Amino acid sequence: MSDALSGRDLEWAKNSPQLDEEHKKINAGIVRTRFPPEPNGYLHIGHAKSMNMNFSLAFSKLDVPMESRRTVFRYDDTNPEAESKEYIDSLKRDLEWLGWKPEKTTFSSDNFDFLESCAERLIKAGKAYVCFLNSVEVEAQRECCKKRIGAVSKGLDPDKEVGDAGGLYPGRYRDTGVEENLTRWNRMKKGFYKEGECTLRMKMDLTSSNPNMHDLMAYRIKYVSHPHAGPGRCVYPSYDFTHCICDSFERIDYSICTLEFETRREPYYWLLKELDMYRPKVYEMSRLNIEYTVLSKRRLLKLVEKTVRGWDDPRMPTISGLRRRGYTKECLNAFCDDVGATRNANLVEVNRLQQHARVALADKTRRCMGVLRPVKVVCKGAVKSVLKVPNYPQAPERGEHEVEFTPTFYVDERDVRAEADSNFFGYAPGNLVGIKYANIKVIVDSVGPNGVECHAVEEGKPKSYVTWVGEGGLRCEVREYGNLFTVPEPSSDWESEVNPNSEVICTDAMVDPSISELCDSKGLDKWTSNVSFQFERIGYYVVDDDTSWVHGQNKGKIVFNGIVGLKEDKAKATGGDQKKDGGGTKSGDAQRAKQAAAKARLEIPLKELFAKDPEWKGLYSRYDDDGIPTHDKEGAELKKNQIKKLKKDFEKHKKALAKKK
Template sequence: MSKPGVTNPDQLVGRPIPTWDENSAELASTHLKESGSIVRTRFPPEPNGYLHIGHAKSMNMNFSLAFEKLGVSPENRETYFRYDDTNPEKESKEYIDSLRNDLTWLGWSPAKTTYSSEGFNHLHSCAVKLIMKGLAYVCFLTKAEVEQQREVLKKRVAVIAKGGDPEKQCEAVSPDIYPGKYRNTSVEENLKLFEDMRKGKFPEGHCTLRMKMDITSPNPNMHDSMAYRIKYTAHPHVGSGWCIYPSYDFTHCIIDSLEGIDYSICTLEFETRRESYYWLLWALDLYKPRVYEMSRLNIAHTVLSKRRLLKLVDSNTVRGWDDPRMPTISGLRRRGYTKECINTFCNDIGATRNMNLVETNRLEQAARVCLADVSRRAMAVLDPVKVTLTNFTDSKTCTVPNIPTDPSKGSHDVIFTPTFYIDGADVRAEADSNFFGFAPTQLVGLKYADVKVRCDSVKVGKDGKPTEVICSVTDEVTKPKSYITWVSAVHNLPCEVRQYGHLFTVPEPSDKWEEEINAESEVVISTALVDPSAGELCDASSTDKWNSNNSFQFERIGYFVVDDDTTYDSKSGKGKIVFNSIVSLKVDIAKDTKKDATASAAAHAQRQRQAILKARLSIPVEEFFKKVEDYAGMFSKFDVDGFPTHDKDGEELKKSAAKKLKKDLAKHQKSLANAAKKK
C-alpha cells in the first residue's frame, strides 16, 4: 500500500525481503498517524572525511530527484541531514563542520539536522532488548578467529551452491569457531557481560556484541554481524560518556526507523545488507522504511573512495582536501565549479541502478554552460611574447563588455599601447596557410582595439621559440582571419596560473592507483599577465574557502577562478594573484585554428578524446547502452542482448530511435573488432 502523498510508488522499489520488510498494520498505522502525507528521506554521511561529488549526487537524490520520481508535491517533502557518527576514531569536528558547510553551499535546506550519536541511549536499549530476546550475545573470539569463522562460513555457502553437504565440509572445524562457542551463552550472562563492556571492564578489542542472526544464510551480512565494540576514544560530538559504540549495520536502520524515514536510499554496494537491515527491525518490532539502492557515481580519471582520498591528503600528493584536483566538494569549489555547475551535472546524470563510468567532459560541459553568463571577461596571456608596433606611438582606451551576452552587466576599459603582449601559442616564426595568428607577412586583428597590424618579423631565441614580434599598423581594407587577445606591456597585472589536468593517467584507477597518479596534473605558470581591470575582483578580501570566489573567462583560453592563496590588495596594488583553471573553452579539434583555440587546448582535447575512445573499448556490446556516458541513465528496460526497449520514463522506444541506436551499436562493434585484430 502506497503512502498518501506518493503518486508513483513503483519508481523506487527494491528487492523484497518477505516477512521481514513488511510492516504490521499497527506499525503502519502509527507511522501514518505521526507523519501524515509527509514523505521523508535522509542524507546520512559519516564525518570521517570531506564530502565528494558522489555525495553531491546522493544529496540531489535525497533532497530532490527521489521526490520527483515518486511524484511528491513540494509541500509534502522532508529530508533529514544526519551525521552518521558512530566511529569516533576516524571522525573530527573539522569533518563535522565541513559537511555542514558543503551542504549549505550546495543550496540544500534539511527539515532537520540529527546525529546518530545523540541516539546512543536508545541504541543501547535496543541492544539490551536484543539480548533479552536471545538475539544477541557477547563474543570473545579474537579478530583472527572471527576471520577464520567467516572463511568457514564462506566455504560453506560455496558448498551449498554446488549441491554438496555443508555440514560435512565443517566436520574438521572446531565448534568453538563453527558455529561458535559464545552463541549459546545465557541471556542473563550476556546482559551482565554487556553491562561490563559498557562500564569499561574489558580491554579495547577484547570482546564485541554480535547479533545472533543466521549463520546458514548464503548472505555473509547475516553471519552474526557486530552490533557493539569497545573503543576508549572520546566522541567529537557527545564527548566521553561512552566506551562502547554501535556499528553502522546496527545503527542506521534503527535510526531510520526512529526518525520515521519513508525511503532509505543508498548505493548498490549496500544491496546485500538489505536482509540484515530488515532482520534487525523485525527483531526489534520497529517500523520498516522502504530501501532503494542506486548506482554509485564513478567519474573517469579520479577516485571517490574516502580511504584513497585521505591517503592522497596524508601523503601530500595534493594540497589538502580542497585541492582543485580533488573530487571533493571543497576541491571542486576551489577549482571554480559553482553549486549550479555541480547540481546541473547531478541532474543530468540522474540516478539509476545501472553501473557506469561517467566521463569528465559531462562535468566540464556543465561548468561551461553555467559559467558562460556569470564569468567576467578579461584578456590574459599565459606565455607572454612581446609585440612592438613601429608606426604607432599613442595609447588608446578600449571598452570591453563584462559579459557580452548580458549588456546589463556593464563594461570595463583597457588601455592599448604601442607595446603589448600576446600568448606564445599565437606566434610562429614561419608563416603557415593554416595558422592565422602572428607570423611573417600575416595580417592580424587586435580584439577590442579596432586595430589591424601586419607582422613584419619574428625574433626567436636560441631554443627557436619566438621572443618578440615586430609589427606595423595598417589601414588596408582586407579583413583579418583572426582577432587576437592581448595585454598591454605597460598596464597589466602579473599573476600565477595553476593549470589542472586529470589526477590519474587512466580513466579507471586500479588497485595500483598510487602508481597511476598523473605527475603533471598541476602545472604552475608564473609568467602570466592579466589586464588590470580584473584587479578589484581579485582582491584577497573577497576570497572565501566556503563560498565561490570570482571567476573569469580569459578570452580564447578558458575559465579561471581566483584561488584562496591570493594575497593581492587592490587598493595598494601589492600582493600575489593566483588563478586556478576551471575548464577550457569548448574545442572542435578539426577546426581549432578557425576558432582561434590555442595549440595547448587542442592537444589537451585530443588526449581527452583518445582516453574516452580507449575507455569505450573495454565496454562489451551488451553493456554499451548502460555504461557509455552518452546513453547512461537514458533507458529503463533492455532486451536479453542489452539493447534498449524503453526510455527512462518507461515509454517504449520508437522505431526511428531504435534504428539510430542500432547504427551506434554497429560502430561500437566495429571498433571492438578492429581493436581485436590489432591484438
C-alpha cells in the same frame, strides 16, 4: 504515491498493521528521506548526487507534493577514531552551499543511550551475545560458514565435508546464557575489557547464503572520546546496528543508499523485525563513477596525505575542491539532475560535468583578456590609446570596461611561431594580424628570443584578431588543471596512475588590470564561490583563496584556478573560427595530432588494435578471440561496461578498415 523506489522484496520488510498505522499517524502525510554521511572526510561529488536524490529527485519519482517533502540531515558518527570536528563542520557548510535545507540536523551519537537499550533488548531475547573470538577467528568462522553452505547446496553433509573449523562453528560463545551475556555486556560498557578483546554480536543465521547474516557485530570497544558526544563511553555501535534503528526512530519513509549495500538489506530488516520497530522502504541506486576520478574515502584520504594540498585542492572531486576549482552549485546540481538515479552502473564522462560548468558560467562570467605565458610584442607605428571593451560581448547592455593599449604589449606564446605556417594565423614572420578591440593591423617583421617585432599597416584583412595585455597588465599566477589520473578508470594500482602533470602553474601570467577591484582578497571566502572570469579565447578562471591582492594599494598576488576550457566547435577545430577570434595554435595542433593518430591506426590489424595502438597498448593482459580485452594489466577481469565501451571502439575501427579497402 508512486512505487518508483521499490527494492528487492523481503518478508521481514513488511510492517504489521499496527506499525503501519502508528507511522502514518505520526508522519501525518509527510514523506521523509534522510542524507546520512559519516564525518570521516569531506563530502565529494558522489555525495552531491545522494543529496540531490534525497532532497529532490526521490520525491519527484514518488510524485510527492512540495509541501509534503521532508529530509533529515544525519551525521552517521559511530566511529570516533576516524571522525573530527573539522569534518563535521565541513559537511554542514557544503550542504548549505549546495542550497539544500534539511527538516532537521541529527547525530546518530545523540541516540547512543537508546541504541544501547536496543542492544540490551536483543540480549534478553537471546538474539545477541558477547563474543571473545579475535578477528582472525571470526574470519575463519565465516569462511567455514561459506564452505558449509556450499556443501549443502551440493547435497553433501556439511559436518562430514567441512566440519566445525576447530570448534569455531557455530562458535563457543554463541550459546552463552542470557544472564551471563548481560553481565559481560555491562562489563564491556564499564571498561573491564581491552580494546579488541570482545564484541557484541547479533545472533542471526549462520546458514544464510548472505554473509552479512553471519552474526554481524553490533558493538565494539574503543577507548576514544567522541568528537560530538564527548568522553565517557568505551563501547560504540557498528554501522549495521545503528543505521536501521536511526532510520526507524527518525520516522524515515525511504532509506536510499548505493548498490554495494544491497546485501545489507537482510540484516537491516532482520534487526528491525527482532526489535519490532517500523521498517522504512529501502532503495539502492548505482553509485556515481566519473572518468579519471576516485571517490573512495580511503583513496581520497591517501591523496590528501601524499599527493594534493588538502581536501579542497582544486584537483579533488570533493565539493570543497570543486568549489575552489570554480564549479558553482548551479553547475553541480544540474549535473546531478542530468545523471539522475538508477540501478544501472555506468561510468560518466568527465566532459559531461565540464559542459555543465560551461553552461553555468557562460552568462555569469565577465570577460577579460589574459595571457598565460607572455611573449613581448613591440609594434612600430602604434600609439597608446584607451579602449572601451564590453564586459559581456553577447550582452553589451551589461556594461563595459576600459583597457589601455600600449605599443609594447604581450600575447600568449601559443599565438607566436618563429616560422610561418599556412594554417597558422597568429604572430609569425610575414603574417598580417589584427589586434583585438584596438582596430589595429600589423605585419610581423621578426620573431626571436626577445619577442616579436611588427609594424602597423592600414591595408589588408587579417585572418585573426589576437587577444593581448598591455604594459600595465597585472602579473598573476595561473594554475592550470588536467585530469588527476592518466586513465579513465583507475585500477587497484591507482597510485601509479596519478597524473604528474595534473597541475601546471604559470607564474608570470598577465591579465587585464580592469579586474583589479573584483580580485580583492578581502572578499574571498573558502565556503562560497569566488569571482570567476572568462579569459577570452582561453577558458574560465576563478580567483583562488591563496590570493593576497589588495586593490587600491596595488600590492599582493592574484592567483587564478583554471575551471574549464572554452568549448571548441567544429569550425574552431579546423581553424575556421580563427579568422574572427585569434590565431591560437592549440586547436590546430590538436586537430593535426588527432588526424595523424587516426591515420596510423588504420595500419593496425583489427585483432591487434588494443594490443598495439598507443591509446590502449600496455593496459590489458588478456583478450578474447576477436582481440577485445577481457582483463586489465594486473590480471583483474574487466567490468561489463568497460568491455562494452571497448567493443564500440572495436566496431569503429572495423568500419574504418572496411572503408579504407
